[in-house]
Amino acid sequence: MDEFSIIDKYFKRNSFIGDDAAIISPISGNDLVISTDCMQEGVHFLKDDEPHALGHKLMAVNLSDMAAMGANPKYVTLTLGLPTADDDWLREFADGLFSLANKYDVQLIGGDISRALHISLSLQIIGYVAKGMALGRRGANLGDDIYISGSLGEAAFFLAGKLKNEKKITPNRLEYPEPRIALGRSLAGIANCMIDVSDGLLQDLQHILDLNRVGAELDSNFIPYSAELKKLPLKSKLDYALTGGEDYELLFIAPNSRARIIEKISRDLDIPLTKIGSIVAGKNVIIRGMKKIPKIASRGFKHFI
Amino acid sequence: MDEFSIIDKYFKRNSFIGDDAAIISPISGNDLVISTDCMQEGVHFLKDDEPHALGHKLMAVNLSDMAAMGANPKYVTLTLGLPTADDDWLREFADGLFSLANKYDVQLIGGDISRALHISLSLQIIGYVAKGMALGRRGANLGDDIYISGSLGEAAFFLAGKLKNEKKITPNRLEYPEPRIALGRSLAGIANCMIDVSDGLLQDLQHILDLNRVGAELDSNFIPYSAELKKLPLKSKLDYALTGGEDYELLFIAPNSRARIIEKISRDLDIPLTKIGSIVAGKNVIIRGMKKIPKIASRGFKHFI
Numbered sequence: 001m002d003e004f005s006i007i008d009k010y011f012k013r014n015s016f017i018g019d020d021a022a023i024i025s026p027i028s029g030n031d032l033v034i035s036t037d038c039m040q041e042g043v044h045f046l047k048d049d050e051p052h053a054l055g056h057k058l059m060a061v062n063l064s065d066m067a068a069m070g071a072n073p074k075y076v077t078l079t080l081g082l083p084t085a086d087d088d089w090l091r092e093f094a095d096g097l098f099s100l101a102n103k104y105d106v107q108l109i110g111g112d113i114s115r116a117l118h119i120s121l122s123l124q125i126i127g128y129v130a131k132g133m134a135l136g137r138r139g140a141n142l143g144d145d146i147y148i149s150g151s152l153g154e155a156a157f158f159l160a161g162k163l164k165n166e167k168k169i170t171p172n173r174l175e176y177p178e179p180r181i182a183l184g185r186s187l188a189g190i191a192n193c194m195i196d197v198s199d200g201l202l203q204d205l206q207h208i209l210d211l212n213r214v215g216a217e218l219d220s221n222f223i224p225y226s227a228e229l230k231k232l233p234l235k236s237k238l239d240y241a242l243t244g245g246e247d248y249e250l251l252f253i254a255p256n257s258r259a260r261i262i263e264k265i266s267r268d269l270d271i272p273l274t275k276i277g278s279i280v281a282g283k284n285v286i287i288r289g290m291k292k293i294p295k296i297a298s299r300g301f302k303h304f305i
Numbered sequence: 306m307d308e309f310s311i312i313d314k315y316f317k318r319n320s321f322i323g324d325d326a327a328i329i330s331p332i333s334g335n336d337l338v339i340s341t342d343c344m345q346e347g348v349h350f351l352k353d354d355e356p357h358a359l360g361h362k363l364m365a366v367n368l369s370d371m372a373a374m375g376a377n378p379k380y381v382t383l384t385l386g387l388p389t390a391d392d393d394w395l396r397e398f399a400d401g402l403f404s405l406a407n408k409y410d411v412q413l414i415g416g417d418i419s420r421a422l423h424i425s426l427s428l429q430i431i432g433y434v435a436k437g438m439a440l441g442r443r444g445a446n447l448g449d450d451i452y453i454s455g456s457l458g459e460a461a462f463f464l465a466g467k468l469k470n471e472k473k474i475t476p477n478r479l480e481y482p483e484p485r486i487a488l489g490r491s492l493a494g495i496a497n498c499m500i501d502v503s504d505g506l507l508q509d510l511q512h513i514l515d516l517n518r519v520g521a522e523l524d525s526n527f528i529p530y531s532a533e534l535k536k537l538p539l540k541s542k543l544d545y546a547l548t549g550g551e552d553y554e555l556l557f558i559a560p561n562s563r564a565r566i567i568e569k570i571s572r573d574l575d576i577p578l579t580k581i582g583s584i585v586a587g588k589n590v591i592i593r594g595m596k597k598i599p600k601i602a603s604r605g606f607k608h609f610i
Binding site (some may be wrong): 021022023024025026028030031032033034035036037038039040041042043044065066068069071075077078079081108109110111112114115116118120122125126127129131134136238 | 326327328329330331333335336337339340341342343344345346347348349369370371373374376380382383384386414415416417419420421422423425427429430431434436439441579
């Protein structure tokens with residue numbers, strides 16, 4: 001099976017691949033938002049992990065970047081490096097990828113599939129946002145509220161179980177994260193800045209603090225823990241919820257004056273939006289109700305140590 | 306060294322990386338042209354290959370896709386999978402990548418760098434073309450002329466030498482291909498269809514023939530051989546030139562009425578544009594002056610056998 005047969009067989013479902021490149025006509029009055037995320041065998045996943053889950057997650061982590069910008073995802077390109085062209089693997093991977101893509105009306109418009117020594121997955125995503133309305137990481141001011149969507153810690157909790165070979169529960173948010181697309185779009189024009197929590201809340205929040213030269217004070221009583229964490233001791237709960245990452249919730253900053261509209265968005269979308277703290281002077285995170293903050297070295301996921 | 310340090314140190318030269326995604330404002334009256342190409346260790350290159358050449362080639366093969374569409378390349382995103390974060394490797398790779406990017410005023414606007422078991426390189430590229438003017442692979446009509454730019458066979462000749470551990474000559478077109486950007490843009494509106502020769506002339510031409518349900522008759526006397534091939538016997542020359550690939554010349558189809566403007570483009574850009582045959586009825590390639598055509602199985606580069 002050569003590259004062209006693989007494309008014909010598995011990757012032409014909602015796509016218009018054919019020329020050297022895809023052609024799109026931008027929608028006037030909109031900016032384009034572009035990002036990319038890859039997943040590597042032996043680092044982000046193991047060789048024998050379910051290909052359906054890998055396809056879902058590759059699409060989900062890229063969609064989540066669009067959500068974090070308040071953008072409407074529209075197109076993706078895919079590069080796949082594979083040791084062999086295994087029909088079952090390809091079918092299930094494409095199923096996982098396209099089922100999530102179709103849910104958000106995202107089209108695969110190009111790609112490159114090649115043999116490789118290990119599995120290497122890379123997706124690049126393009127979305128639209130009304131001109132000037134994309135949400136970046138700048139705009140956090142003293143006194144602003146810090147919010148998190150949904151709940152935290154489930155992905156890290158399942159990862160810990162997986163590493164200890166405990167029985168898996170499928171689907172879980174480690175393998176099947178759900179990007180917060182509708183929420184992201186609703187918060188464009190409401191939040192001042194936003195980021196998706198992929199590396200752990202403390203690490204991702206720190207990016208915003210560094211860029212805006214401010215600090216943050218969080219209250220450990222207000223962290224929305226995932227159901228799995230509720231019976232754990234506080235220290236352990238906080239560790240999963242604040243440093244675990246991979247939940248793909250949205251962390252955003254907004255002035256107090258937006259509290260009521262944020263409550264309304266939460267009700268309309270049926271997604272909890274919890275105020276977990278405030279922007280303060282300084283440059284670090286302080287956690288009320290906790291004497292020691294996890295060391296930065298143990299926070300989140302560092303790719304190179 | 307973590308991902309963020311690597312980005313700061315090596316990949317912020319002409320880029321504006323920072324948020325979850327980059328924001329661009331499309332130029333009105335233009336279409337966007339998008340494609341992606343990856344290079345995998347052990348398949349497209351070897352672990353010890355010069356990182357500067359890898360950076361150049363990764364950029365070049367993606368730029369070549371823009372050339373083939375008649376587009377003006379503008380933005381790229383990069384995903385890198387690396388076993389270790391080696392400073393020398395990263396500096397040289399980035400040098401190779403950016404020196405070619407800067408030549409064509411292409412900006413790196415996003416990326417994802419991660420640890421991986423083997424080196425995996427993937428670039429995604431976005432360019433502009435005046436609305437409706439992108440050159441695809443459709444539009445070859447009976448009697449049309451078939452042209453090739455520059456000369457063929459050098460990359461394959463050097464690859465054969467490299468595989469036999471013969472003394473390398475650097476730079477050569479295998480490692481330092483030069484994308485035909487100016488030519489591609491000049492041919493938008495002149496050629497009917499175009500493709501870049503990455504997999505070998507016969508295989509790439511066949512894509513156009515299949516899509517347009519036509520055949521082609523080439524004349525072996527008119528093939529523009531690279532200087533290195535000139536002393537070889539005809540069979541060997543033709544094999545390098547027609548099945549070798551990786552020269553990244555542009556293959557294009559145009560009606561006879563465009564012959565004079567194509568001559569003018571060739572003179573203006575100082576790039577040979579050679580008529581090597583015609584579109585005929587049928588579905589395959591016939592080569593005048595050659596009894597046997599290389600079997601399809603031995604043509605070009607098949608990623609999965």
